[in-house]
Amino acid sequence: LRRSTEIQGDILAGFRKDHVRLLLLTFGNQRGARGWLDRLRHRIATTRDVAAFNAAFSRARHNSAGDDPSGLRSVWRSVSFTHDGLTLLIGGAPCADVPRGSTQEAFAQGMAKRAELLGDTGQNDPAHWLFGGRRNAPVHAVLTVAADRSEELSAALAHEREEIARHGLAVAFEQNGATLEGERRGKEHFGFKDGISQPAVAGFDEPDPEHPEHQRGKPGTRIIAAGEFVVGHPTDHRLPSWLPEWMNDGSFHVVRRLAQDVPGWWAQVADQLRALKERGAVPEEATTEWLAARLVGRWRSGAPVAKSPDADVTAAPGAEPDNDISFDGDFEGRVTPLCSHIRKVNPRDGLTVDAEAQEPLALKGALDGRRIMRRGIPYGLPFDPAGGAGNGPDAPRGLLFVSYQADLIAQFEFVQRTWVDSGDFPSREKPVGRDAMIGREGVVSFPTGGAEGGDPVELSLRQFVRTEGAVYAFAPSLSALERLAKG
Ligand code: N7H
Known part of the structure; x- marks a missing residue:
C-alpha cells in the first residue's frame, strides 16, 4: 500500500492479538504531553510492520497445519487523541473549519455530547459511564498496547506506565480486552464467532483474479476504496470532508465499552x-x-x-x-x-x-x-455458572x-x-x-x-x-505524530 509506513498498524492490517489494553490518558501540560509523544512515536506500529508480521504468522500457521506457530511474537502499540487532547497538544483548534454536520463536528463534540443521537440514553446514559462521560476524568489520548501473551503485555505496560508518569500524564481509565479461551476462542460472550466479515481495502488486500471486486481467497468480501478508512485516500462515493492536510493518512477511532x-x-x-x-x-x-x-x-x-x-x-x-x-x-x-x-x-x-x-x-x-473496520475484542471472563466469581452473572x-x-x-x-x-x-x-x-x-x-x-x-x-463508556479519537499518521510532538 502507498504510504504503509505512515498509516498506523491497527487501522488496515489489524493487530490481531489475544491480549489488549487501552490506557485512556489525561495530559498534565503541553510540554509533558509533547515530550511523552516524542518518545512514544518510535514505538508505534506501522501498517507495514503489522502486515508483514500477520503474513508471516499466516504462513507459519498454514505450514504447521493449524497449530499455533509459537515463536512468532510481537507487541504492538497505537495512539489516538480526542479533540481535547489534540487541542492541548497543538495549542489551538485541530481543524480550522468545522462545518455543521461534518465528521470534524462529531469529533469535536465527542460521544457523550452526542448521546441522544447515538441512543446513549436511559441505561446507556453517559452519567453512568466508566470513561468518556461528563463525570469522568477527561480523556486526551488512547494508547493501545496489544500482545500475544499476557506476560508480554504486562512488561510493555510497565514501561508505558513509567513513561506516562515521567511526563506528568495520568491514567484516567484502563480497559482490558482478551480473546476468550478454549472452545470460546474467536467468539464473543453471547457465544457467536465474531470478526468474520471485514471490508477488504483497495491497494492493500489482493483482489481475486476472477472476481476483482472481491478479495482473493475470501469470496463475498468486497474490496473497498482505502479512503473509506484512511483520511486523504481516494473514495468512490463520498465527497471529500475537507479535513486539514495534517490529518491525511490518519483515521477516526471509535471506542465503546458495550456490556453484555x-x-x-x-x-x-x-x-x-x-x-x-x-x-x-x-x-x-x-x-x-x-x-x-x-x-x-x-x-x-x-x-x-x-x-x-x-x-x-x-x-x-x-x-x-x-x-x-x-x-x-x-x-x-x-x-x-x-x-x-x-x-x-x-x-x-x-x-x-x-x-x-x-x-x-x-x-x-x-x-x-x-x-x-472493526477491531473489537471481548473483555471480562465468560459466563459460566460452574466457574468462579469472575464467571458469575454480574461480573x-x-x-x-x-x-x-x-x-x-x-x-x-x-x-x-x-x-x-x-x-x-x-x-x-x-x-x-x-x-x-x-x-x-x-x-x-x-x-x-x-x-x-x-x-x-x-x-x-x-x-x-x-x-458503559465511549470516546471518539483520531489516530494520526507517523509523520503527523512527529509534528504534534515537535509543536
Ligand atoms: Fe456486530 N456478536 O458478537 O454477537 N457482530 N456486534 N456490531 N457487526 C457481527 O460477520 C456483536 C456492533 C457489525 O458484514 C457478528 O464478523 C456484539 C456494533 C458489522 O456481515 C457478530 C455486539 C456495530 C458486522 C457480532 C456488536 C456492529 C458485525 C457476525 C455488541 C456497529 C459485519 C460475525 C455487544 C455500530 C456484518 C461477523 C457483515 C458482525 C456481534 C456490536 C457492526 C456475531 C455482541 C455496535 C458491520
Missing part, C-alpha cells in the same frame, strides 16, 4: 421461543439455538443462516467461516430476518424490493461507504467495540443511528424494528412460516447490551 448480559439474553431467547411456539409461528422442532441464530444472522460457528437455515454446520478444519452471503431472493427476511444483527449492520444485496420502491442505498456500491463482561473509519457520521454513526437503532430500516410495509441483538428495548418484526412465508409477528425485546 449473557444469561439475560439467552433467557429472553428461550422465552421468545416459547411464545412463538404457542402462537404456532415457528416449527415445533425449533430450538433456542435456531432462534438465536436468526437474531444474529449466523449460527455460533459463524455459518450464515442464509445458507444453512436448519442447523449449524462446522466448517472444515482450518477453513475460514463463510462470508459469501447473498440476501437476494430473501428481501422479506423470511430466512435471515431483516432485524438480524448482520442484516442491520451490513445489508449487502438485501435492500431492493422492487424497481419502484428502490432504496437509494441499494444503488451498486453506495453501501461501501457505510463499512467500518463485568462485554465487547470492547473498536472501529476505524474516515468519517464518523457517514460510517459509525450512520450504522448505529440509521440502521441499528432505527425501527424503519430496512424500510418495509411493517416496521422491521431495531437490531434484534444489540438494539435497545423495542419491538421487532419476526418472520413466520420459513421460506414460503406467513405473516410476520411482533416480538418485544428487552435490552441486553449497554454502553
Whole structure:
C-alpha cells in the first residue's frame, strides 16, 4: 500500500492479538504531553510492520497445519487523541473549519455530547459511564498496547506506565480486552464467532483474479476504496470532508465499552421461543439455538443462516467461516430476518424490493461507504455458572467495540443511528424494528412460516447490551505524530 509506513498498524492490517489494553490518558501540560509523544512515536506500529508480521504468522500457521506457530511474537502499540487532547497538544483548534454536520463536528463534540443521537440514553446514559462521560476524568489520548501473551503485555505496560508518569500524564481509565479461551476462542460472550466479515481495502488486500471486486481467497468480501478508512485516500462515493492536510493518512477511532448480559439474553431467547411456539409461528422442532441464530444472522460457528437455515454446520478444519452471503431472493427476511444483527449492520444485496420502491442505498456500491473496520475484542471472563466469581452473572463482561473509519457520521454513526437503532430500516410495509441483538428495548418484526412465508409477528425485546463508556479519537499518521510532538 502507498504510504504503509505512515498509516498506523491497527487501522488496515489489524493487530490481531489475544491480549489488549487501552490506557485512556489525561495530559498534565503541553510540554509533558509533547515530550511523552516524542518518545512514544518510535514505538508505534506501522501498517507495514503489522502486515508483514500477520503474513508471516499466516504462513507459519498454514505450514504447521493449524497449530499455533509459537515463536512468532510481537507487541504492538497505537495512539489516538480526542479533540481535547489534540487541542492541548497543538495549542489551538485541530481543524480550522468545522462545518455543521461534518465528521470534524462529531469529533469535536465527542460521544457523550452526542448521546441522544447515538441512543446513549436511559441505561446507556453517559452519567453512568466508566470513561468518556461528563463525570469522568477527561480523556486526551488512547494508547493501545496489544500482545500475544499476557506476560508480554504486562512488561510493555510497565514501561508505558513509567513513561506516562515521567511526563506528568495520568491514567484516567484502563480497559482490558482478551480473546476468550478454549472452545470460546474467536467468539464473543453471547457465544457467536465474531470478526468474520471485514471490508477488504483497495491497494492493500489482493483482489481475486476472477472476481476483482472481491478479495482473493475470501469470496463475498468486497474490496473497498482505502479512503473509506484512511483520511486523504481516494473514495468512490463520498465527497471529500475537507479535513486539514495534517490529518491525511490518519483515521477516526471509535471506542465503546458495550456490556453484555449473557444469561439475560439467552433467557429472553428461550422465552421468545416459547411464545412463538404457542402462537404456532415457528416449527415445533425449533430450538433456542435456531432462534438465536436468526437474531444474529449466523449460527455460533459463524455459518450464515442464509445458507444453512436448519442447523449449524462446522466448517472444515482450518477453513475460514463463510462470508459469501447473498440476501437476494430473501428481501422479506423470511430466512435471515431483516432485524438480524448482520442484516442491520451490513445489508449487502438485501435492500431492493422492487424497481419502484428502490432504496437509494441499494444503488451498486453506495453501501461501501457505510463499512467500518472493526477491531473489537471481548473483555471480562465468560459466563459460566460452574466457574468462579469472575464467571458469575454480574461480573463485568462485554465487547470492547473498536472501529476505524474516515468519517464518523457517514460510517459509525450512520450504522448505529440509521440502521441499528432505527425501527424503519430496512424500510418495509411493517416496521422491521431495531437490531434484534444489540438494539435497545423495542419491538421487532419476526418472520413466520420459513421460506414460503406467513405473516410476520411482533416480538418485544428487552435490552441486553449497554454502553458503559465511549470516546471518539483520531489516530494520526507517523509523520503527523512527529509534528504534534515537535509543536
Ligand atoms: Fe456486530 N456478536 O458478537 O454477537 N457482530 N456486534 N456490531 N457487526 C457481527 O460477520 C456483536 C456492533 C457489525 O458484514 C457478528 O464478523 C456484539 C456494533 C458489522 O456481515 C457478530 C455486539 C456495530 C458486522 C457480532 C456488536 C456492529 C458485525 C457476525 C455488541 C456497529 C459485519 C460475525 C455487544 C455500530 C456484518 C461477523 C457483515 C458482525 C456481534 C456490536 C457492526 C456475531 C455482541 C455496535 C458491520
